[in-house]
Structure formats: structure tokens, C-alpha cells
Amino acid sequence: MNEFHRVRRLPPYVFEQVNRLKASARAAGADIIDLGMGNPDQPTPPHIVEKLVETVRREDTHGYSASRGIKGLRKAQAAYYERRFGVKLDPDTQVVATLGSKEGFANMAQAITAPGDVVLCPNPSYPIHAFGFLMAGGAIRALPAAPDEHYFRALEQAVLHSIPKPLAVVVCFPSNPTAEVADLDFYRDLISFARRNELIVLSDLAYSEIYFDGVPPPSVLQVPGAFEVAVEFTSMSKTFSMAGWRMGFAVGNERLIGALSRVKSYLDYGAFTPIQVAATAALNGPQECIAEMREVYHKRRDALVDSFARAGWDVPAPRASMFAWAPIPERFRALGSVEFSKLLIEKADLAVAPGIGFGEYGDGHVRIALVENEQRIRQAGRNLRRFLESADKTLHNVVPMAGARR
Numbered sequence: 024m025n026e027f028h029r030v031r032r033l034p035p036y037v038f039e040q041v042n043r044l045k046a047s048a049r050a051a052g053a054d055i056i057d058l059g060m061g062n063p064d065q066p067t068p069p070h071i072v073e074k075l076v077e078t079v080r081r082e083d084t085h086g087y088s089a090s091r092g093i094k095g096l097r098k099a100q101a102a103y104y105e106r107r108f109g110v111k112l113d114p115d116t117q118v119v120a121t122l123g124s125k126e127g128f129a130n131m132a133q134a135i136t137a138p139g140d141v142v143l144c145p146n147p148s149y150p151i152h153a154f155g156f157l158m159a160g161g162a163i164r165a166l167p168a169a170p171d172e173h174y175f176r177a178l179e180q181a182v183l184h185s186i187p188k189p190l191a192v193v194v195c196f197p198s199n200p201t202a203e204v205a206d207l208d209f210y211r212d213l214i215s216f217a218r219r220n221e222l223i224v225l226s227d228l229a230y231s232e233i234y235f236d237g238v239p240p241p242s243v244l245q246v247p248g249a250f251e252v253a254v255e256f257t258s259m260s261k262t263f264s265m266a267g268w269r270m271g272f273a274v275g276n277e278r279l280i281g282a283l284s285r286v287k288s289y290l291d292y293g294a295f296t297p298i299q300v301a302a303t304a305a306l307n308g309p310q311e312c313i314a315e316m317r318e319v320y321h322k323r324r325d326a327l328v329d330s331f332a333r334a335g336w337d338v339p340a341p342r343a344s345m346f347a348w349a350p351i352p353e354r355f356r357a358l359g360s361v362e363f364s365k366l367l368i369e370k371a372d373l374a375v376a377p378g379i380g381f382g383e384y385g386d387g388h389v390r391i392a393l394v395e396n397e398q399r400i401r402q403a404g405r406n407l408r409r410f411l412e413s414a415d416k417t418l419h420n421v422v423p424m425a426g427a428r429r
């Protein structure tokens with residue numbers, strides 16, 4: 024039987040191959056260090072959990088909630104933007120709470136895309152950036168992921184040569200998977216370009232609070248005039264280690280926020296009220312837990328860069344996000360990221376995410392998530408060292424094709 028139209032637009036899940044291998048290695052007793060998925064391993068801070076428990080005991084919190092988020096939650100998000108970015112938001116018209124930022128992004132795509140609309144999307148990128156639009160019937164044109172001068176050249180070309188003219192451009196800094204960051208000058212140029220060309224800007228700022236060089240990532244909405252064209256998505260998943268709670272936000276341009284709210288009003292009744300109340304408490308409450316979380320990732324980053332360098336693999340130190348974007352060592356590059364990732368599971372008990380899972384231009388890299396503790400990361404470094412020392416033999420025995428293709 025033919026696949027359904029939408030399903031046909033979704034390629035097989037690349038990570039599945041690696042996940043299967045990881046599961047069978049574990050079943051055979053291997054102690055796999057899993058730096059593959061970006062699932063935060065730390066618990067949600069206790070005061071937020073307490074608020075959830077307290078609220079769930081109230082009998083008036085069990086019914087349908089508000090699709091675009093309870094007022095207090097939207098006000099708390101507006102207060103966060105004001106304190107963190109100096110950006111003023113109207114909680115009634117410029118803020119919507121979403122079931123995680125991923126849902127918000129996907130439904131924004133549903134809300135604004137007409138069949139065949141062209142959307143400019145970084146490659147490599149977090150999959151929903153492209154697939155949200157593909158599922159909504161749009162077409163994707165790839166842009167470079169790095170926020171440098173090549174980016175704007177490619178952007179100009181894309182606008183010049185896409186028929187129909189692109190609807191929107193997606194940006195994600197700090198980037199998943201590349202961990203690159205953008206500064207306010209980049210956003211100024213982007214907003215000026217977008218206004219001149221009537222392009223919608225969708226900014227994914229899921230890693231707003233995970234940065235290591237003392238420079239907090241800016242918001243695109245800090246740029247004067249950004250509200251004319253831009254919406255930004257943030258997430259509680261990483262900031263407060265609340266990934267399973269499914270709480271995020273979209274904020275910015277009223278017309279776009281209105282479109283998303285309207286689509287959502289047909290699809291959901293909002294997150295469970297106790298989750299919204301606890302999320303409000305998180306945003307309004309003590310913020311030390313964010314600094315503590317940042318410090319944990321910082322130390323893990325240092326452990327990763329240091330122990331992998333000792334093993335002979337120079338991984339550029341990410342300035343932000345919870346990932347390192349590691350070029351595949353030269354002698355394995357011909358394997359591609361999936362085969363290299365499989366080799367790491369088999370020979371180094373280490374799981375990483377193959378770069379091609381984030382787009383074809385990611386195939387020269389793997390993404391390493393900082394989701395195990397420092398000891399485990401250092402253990403991964405030792406495993407790697409053993410593996411890399413015997414690499415020539417491994418390559419020859421395990422993947423004879425690699426030698427032939429080089």
C-alpha cells in the first residue's frame with residue numbers, strides 16, 4: 024500500500040540505526056556511554072517540582088486549561104524577556120505558551136504555510152526546523168548554518184532565485200547541532216534584510232541560558248523593528264531541566280502569534296494547569312538553579328574537550344548549547360557519520376548522534392551531547408583513546424570499504 028502523503032515526506036529516522044545498535048550492545052552487556060540524544064539528565068529543581076505537586080492536589084486544576092497559556096504564565100514569560108533582553112512584550116497579544124517549543128514551531132509552520140511555500144532553513148539543523156514546514160506542505164531551501172558572511176550571500180541568492188519568493192527564514196543560535204552563536208550585529212543585518220524582502224524570521228532560542236564564555240546569547244527581538252517580522256521560540260526544557268514537562272513559548276509579531284494561537288485553539292487545551300503554574304513559579308522564582316545548571320554543562324564541556332584531545336580527537340570547544348559538534352577524524356571521514364557513529368558504539372562503547380541526521384551538510388561531523396556526568400565523559404575519552412590507538416587495525420578489519428574509498 025502507498026504511504027500517506029505526509030508520512031512520505033518524512034525520511035527514515037537516521038538515529039534509529041544507531042539506537043538499534045546501542046540497544047543490542049547494551050543487551051549484550053556493554054556499558055555504553057550515551058552522548059547521543061539531547062535529553063537533559065539532571066532533575067528539575069525541587070522548588071518547581073514542589074509547586075507542581077502542591078497545585079495538582081487542588082481540585083480546581085484538573086480541567087481543560089487555556090490553549091495559549093494561563094495569563095500568569097504569559098506574564099512571567101514577558102517578565103523574563105524584559106529582565107533578560109530588555110524586550111517588552113504584551114502578554115495578551117505577543118506571547119503564547121506551547122507544549123514545548125517543538126510543538127510551537129511545528130504548529131507555527133502549519134499556521135503560516137501554503138502548499139509550495141519556500142522556507143529557508145539552516146542545514147544542518149534541528150529536524151523540526153525543516154520537517155515542520157515539509158509536513159505543512161512547504162518546500163525547503165538550505166542555508167549555511169554558520170552566521171558569517173557566507174550566510175548573507177547565500178540568503179541573498181536564495182531570495183533572488185526561489186520561485187515563489189521565500190515565505191520565511193529559520194535561524195537557531197546557539198545552534199543545535201553546531202553550537203555556533205550569533206551576536207546582535209548578525210540579527211540586525213538579518214532583520215534589516217527580512218524587512219526589505221518581506222520575509223518572516225523564526226528564531227529558535229532554545230539554548231538561551233546555556234552559554235560558557237560569559238556572553239549571554241541575544242534575542243532577535245532586541246533589534247529595533249524586529250517585531251514587524253519576527254517570532255522567537257524559547258523552551259523550559261533545558262533552562263530548568265524540564266524536558267518531559269513540555270513547556271515552551273513563542274513570542275513576538277502579533278499577527279504570527281495570533282495565527283499560532285488560533286491554530287492551537289483548534290488542536291489543544293493547553294498544558295495541564297499544574298504544569299503551567301509550576302512553570303510560572305520557575306520563571307518568577309529564584310534563578311540560581313539556572314546558573315548551577317550552566318556550570319554543570321560548562322564543566323562537562325571542559326571534561327569532554329580535554330579528555331577527547333588526550334585521546335587524539337580535537338573537538339572544538341562549544342561556546343554555548345549542550346552539544347559539541349565534532350569533525351570526524353580525518354582517517355574515518357570517508358565512512359560518513361552513520362558508519363562512524365556505529366563504529367564508536369562497537370569499538371569505544373560510546374554513542375553519539377551522526378551529523379547527517381541534521382541534514383546532508385552535517386555528514387562530516389557527529390554531535391556529542393553533554394548529558395552524562397564528568398566521570399562518564401572522561402571514561403568515554405579513555406575508551407576513545409584505546410579505540411583510536413588501534414584504529415588502523417579496526418578500519419582494516421571492520422570496514423574494509425573505508426580503505427577502498429579513501
Ligand SMILES: Cc1ncc(COP(=O)(O)O)c(C=O)c1O
Pocket residue numbers: 061122123124125126149195198199227229257258259260266269270271
Ligand atoms: C534547537 C532546539 N529547538 C527546540 C528543541 C525542542 O525543545 P522543547 O523541549 O521545548 O520542545 C530542541 C530540543 O532538543 C532544540 O535543540
